[in-house]
Amino acid sequence: MGVLVWVRHESRVTERRAPLAPEHARELTRRGVRLVVEESPQRIFPIDAYAVAGCAVAGAGTWPSAPPETYVLGLKELPPQPYALSHRHIYFGHAYRGQPGGAALLRRFTAGGGELLDLEYAVDSADRRIAAFxxxxxxxxxxxxxxxxxxxxxxxxxxxxxxxxxxxxxxxxxxxxxxxxxxxxxxxxxxxxxxxxxxxxxxxxxxxxxxxxxxxxxxxxxxxxxxxxxxxxxxxxxxxxxxxxxxxxxxxxxxxxxxxxxxxxxxxxxxxxxxxxxxxxxxxxxxxxxxxxxxxxxxxxxxxxxxxLPMESSRAYSADLWPHLLTLGTDGPVAPVWARSIDAFRVSLARTGLG
Structure with missing residues (x-):
C-alpha cells in the first residue's frame, strides 16, 4: 500500500490556508498516495473539492485515530490534546530556536514516540526551503x-x-x-x-x-x-x-x-x-x-x-510542496529533504536533553 498522508483541520480560527490544494491532491492520488482530508469550517477550499480529487474525507480533529504509519500534514500549532504525539507530523512547529513552548512541544513527541518533520527545516542541498509562504x-x-x-x-x-x-x-x-x-x-x-x-x-x-x-x-x-x-x-x-x-x-x-x-x-x-x-x-x-x-x-x-490571502498563498505553497510528498517512505522519510528535517528534530531533542 502507498504512503498515507492525513491533512488535518487547523484549530486556529483565523487560519484559512491549506498545505495542499485540491488540484495537487489529485496529482498525488493519481500517483498512488493515499490521502485523507479532514472537514474544516474555515479552510479556503471546500471539502467536496478534495473528495472529487480522490481523497477520503474524515471529521475535523480525528487525526489522533489515524493508523500509526500516517503522516499528519498541517500548517500551524497542534491542539493541546492528545498530549502524547505518536504520528509523524509535518507542519511548522516553531520549536527549535528557543521559542516559548518549544521544549514543551518536543516533550509531547518524546511522550508518544512520534516525529516532527518541520516544514521550516525541509530544505534542499543549498539550505533553501522546498516550499515557503x-x-x-x-x-x-x-x-x-x-x-x-x-x-x-x-x-x-x-x-x-x-x-x-x-x-x-x-x-x-x-x-x-x-x-x-x-x-x-x-x-x-x-x-x-x-x-x-x-x-x-x-x-x-x-x-x-x-x-x-x-x-x-x-x-x-x-x-x-x-x-x-x-x-x-x-x-x-x-x-x-x-x-x-x-x-x-x-x-x-x-x-x-x-x-x-x-x-x-x-x-x-x-x-x-x-x-x-x-x-x-x-x-x-x-x-x-x-x-x-x-x-x-x-x-x-x-x-x-x-x-x-489564503487562496493565493495556499496554491503557491502547495505547488512547491506536493512533489516532495511523493518522496515520503512508508517506513519513514527517505528522501534527503525529509532526512534533513528529521535530523533537525533529533538535534533539537538532544539540545533540550530529550534525545
Missing part, C-alpha cells in the same frame, strides 16, 4: 503597515483576494500623491522571499522604500534606520543576531520611526532582531502601541500573515 507574509505584513501608516487600516482583519489588497494599495498611492507628507519605509532582509513581497507591496502603495541586506545590517546605521516611518523586519536566521532595534532606541529624540512590521515574529527567541515588544498581535488588534513618545511607536506582529 515568505513572499505572501511579506506582502501582507507590509500592506497592513502601509494602511496603518496612512490611517486606513480597518479592523478586525479579514481575508481577501490579492486583487482586493492591490486595490487598497493603489488607493494609498493615489491619496499619497496629494499628501504633503512622504511616508518612507526600510525593509531589512529585502532580497529574501519575505523582503521581496514587502517591497512590492510598499512600492505599489507609493511608499519610498529603502532595501537593506547583509552589508547594511553588518554595519548598521541606526540613525538612518530611525529616520524612516516604517521598519519591516524580514530577516530569516537560525542564529542569534545583534538587535536592529532596542527599547532604548524608542527614546531617541531624533526618532521618526513609528511602525514596526515584524514579519519574522521570533518573539522570545535569541534570534529576535527586534526585541521591543512582549506579545504577538491579533486579527482583532493587528497593531499595538508599545511606546507613547513623539511619534508614538506601534508594532504589527502577526504570525499567520499569509492567511490574509
Amino acid at each position: 515568505g513572499y505572501w507574509a511579506g506582502y501582507a505584513g507590509a500592506s497592513l503597515a502601509a494602511l496603518y501608516a496612512r490611517g486606513r487600516l480597518d479592523t478586525p482583519l479579514t481575508h481577501r483576494a490579492k486583487s482586493a489588497w492591490d486595490a487598497a494599495l493603489d488607493g494609498l498611492r493615489a491619496s499619497g500623491q496629494s499628501s504633503r507628507r512622504t511616508v518612507e519605509a526600510v525593509v531589512v532582509g529585502a532580497k529574501g522571499r519575505c523582503g521581496t513581497g514587502a517591497c512590492e507591496a510598499l512600492e505599489r502603495a507609493g511608499i519610498r522604500t529603502t532595501r537593506w541586506g547583509t552589508p547594511e545590517t553588518a554595519h548598521l546605521d541606526r540613525r538612518l534606520l530611525l529616520a524612516h516611518d516604517i521598519l519591516v523586519n524580514a530577516i530569516g536566521t537560525s542564529a542569534p543576531v545583534h538587535p536592529l532595534l532596542t527599547k532604548d532606541d524608542l527614546d531617541d529624540p531624533a526618532r521618526r520611526l513609528g511602525v514596526l512590521c515584524d514579519v519574522t515574529c521570533d518573539l522570545g527567541s535569541p534570534c529576535n532582531a527586534v526585541p521591543v515588544y512582549d506579545r504577538l498581535t491579533t486579527w482583532q488588534e493587528p497593531v499595538r502601541r508599545v511606546h507613547d513618545g513623539d511619534p508614538a511607536f506601534a508594532v504589527l506582529a502577526l504570525d499567520n500573515l499569509p492567511s490574509l
Whole structure:
C-alpha cells in the first residue's frame, strides 16, 4: 500500500490556508498516495473539492485515530490534546530556536514516540526551503503597515483576494500623491522571499522604500534606520543576531520611526532582531502601541500573515510542496529533504536533553 498522508483541520480560527490544494491532491492520488482530508469550517477550499480529487474525507480533529504509519500534514500549532504525539507530523512547529513552548512541544513527541518533520527545516542541498509562504507574509505584513501608516487600516482583519489588497494599495498611492507628507519605509532582509513581497507591496502603495541586506545590517546605521516611518523586519536566521532595534532606541529624540512590521515574529527567541515588544498581535488588534513618545511607536506582529490571502498563498505553497510528498517512505522519510528535517528534530531533542 502507498504512503498515507492525513491533512488535518487547523484549530486556529483565523487560519484559512491549506498545505495542499485540491488540484495537487489529485496529482498525488493519481500517483498512488493515499490521502485523507479532514472537514474544516474555515479552510479556503471546500471539502467536496478534495473528495472529487480522490481523497477520503474524515471529521475535523480525528487525526489522533489515524493508523500509526500516517503522516499528519498541517500548517500551524497542534491542539493541546492528545498530549502524547505518536504520528509523524509535518507542519511548522516553531520549536527549535528557543521559542516559548518549544521544549514543551518536543516533550509531547518524546511522550508518544512520534516525529516532527518541520516544514521550516525541509530544505534542499543549498539550505533553501522546498516550499515557503515568505513572499505572501511579506506582502501582507507590509500592506497592513502601509494602511496603518496612512490611517486606513480597518479592523478586525479579514481575508481577501490579492486583487482586493492591490486595490487598497493603489488607493494609498493615489491619496499619497496629494499628501504633503512622504511616508518612507526600510525593509531589512529585502532580497529574501519575505523582503521581496514587502517591497512590492510598499512600492505599489507609493511608499519610498529603502532595501537593506547583509552589508547594511553588518554595519548598521541606526540613525538612518530611525529616520524612516516604517521598519519591516524580514530577516530569516537560525542564529542569534545583534538587535536592529532596542527599547532604548524608542527614546531617541531624533526618532521618526513609528511602525514596526515584524514579519519574522521570533518573539522570545535569541534570534529576535527586534526585541521591543512582549506579545504577538491579533486579527482583532493587528497593531499595538508599545511606546507613547513623539511619534508614538506601534508594532504589527502577526504570525499567520499569509492567511490574509489564503487562496493565493495556499496554491503557491502547495505547488512547491506536493512533489516532495511523493518522496515520503512508508517506513519513514527517505528522501534527503525529509532526512534533513528529521535530523533537525533529533538535534533539537538532544539540545533540550530529550534525545
